Amino acid sequence: MNVQKEMDRKKLDDKVLGMPWFVQQFIDYKLPDLSPSTLLEYIRDYETLFNWLRAEGLSEASDNRQVTLKELEMLRIENIVSYRLYLTTRREGANSKITVSRKISSARSLFHYLSQIAEDEEFYPLLKRNVMAKIEIKRIHKPKDTAAKLKGKILEEDELLEFIGYILEGYAADVANNKQALYAHELNKERDASITSLILNSGLRVSEVVNLNLDDVDVGNKMLYVYRKGNNDETFKAPVYFREQAKDELSTYLQLRQSRYKAPKKEKGLFLAIPNGQQEGKRMTKRAIQAMIIKYATRFGKPYLTVHKLRHSFATDYYLQNDIYKTKEQLGHASTETTEVYAHLTDKTMSDAIERRVES
Missing domain, CATH: 1.10.443.10 (Intergrase catalytic core)
Incomplete structure (x- = not known):
């Protein structure tokens, strides 16, 4: 493993400990295919999401590790719309459209894994209802726009x-x-x-x-x-x-x-x-x-x-x-x-x- 990857992997190993067990499982699933640097961005995006859920009373967890699958299942479309609005207008250090799109995409990846790939002991999906599947992400990062x-x-x-x-x-x-x-x-x-x-x-x-x-x-x-x-x-x-x-x-x-x-x-x-x-x-x-x-x-x-x-x-x-x-x-x-x-x-x-x- 190269030097930068080793440094990012150590940071990832530390950061993931502050996440719920199902996020840790998702990161393990993605580790063979994505770089530690990319997965660190996922973790930071989930920190933002879970902090917001707790601040809005959509999760009763006292810290991010205690956010539950049931709380994710209970999210509604209007909650995700509010979260996107929070990212674009209310959060300190306003996010660009590309950053907001990435954060929503990170959430979609996690919810897809939990609802379509991961299984419990009885072979049922870990997440029974996936609100993020209803969220459309428009392509933001176009070569012509980047060039401009x-x-x-x-x-x-x-x-x-x-x-x-x-x-x-x-x-x-x-x-x-x-x-x-x-x-x-x-x-x-x-x-x-x-x-x-x-x-x-x-x-x-x-x-x-x-x-x-x-x-x-x-x-x-x-x-x-x-x-x-x-x-x-x-x-x-x-x-x-x-x-x-x-x-x-x-x-x-x-x-x-x-x-x-x-x-x-x-x-x-x-x-x-x-x-x-x-x-x-x-x-x-x-x-x-x-x-x-x-x-x-x-x-x-x-x-x-x-x-x-x-x-x-x-x-x-x-x-x-x-x-x-x-x-x-x-x-x-x-x-x-x-x-x-x-x-x-x-x-x-x-x-x-x-x-x-x-x-x-």
């Missing part, structure tokens, strides 16, 4: 190199009066530039970056061996190529990895950080990489830029020079439907390129 939201919020053309250059040099000028920030930058700028350049020149997911080991890197052939999302064979690492532009930053980081981060021999992780109060480097976490990108992006003047938008930035640029099938393979998508986002994103890019040609 991404336009103007990714790096384009020269900005890819500019952002890496800013991490190496520009950021220091902006925090010149902050000794702590300046010290941290001086320590980590080569590492941070290498991570950023690698994503912008290969399209890796943040979890794939976290899981990279030192021996997964073949700089000479510009290739990495990566655990791909959705691959059930946890022993297989797929070869993923990166562009020449990432080679210098990666080579520079590799030269100083040992001396700068004092990694013990047992530490196989490629990208390291030294935790506060410790002397030896440890594998960077997903959260640390996400926070690092946001830190630079905010100072760079693009506060909406995230690790995943760096991946989108690469994909858009890559798609302009390749077809949808090569882009799908490079990004590790399960189907071309997901990759269609970049076909829509590049419509405007191609249009702008034509206009520039005419003007020249």
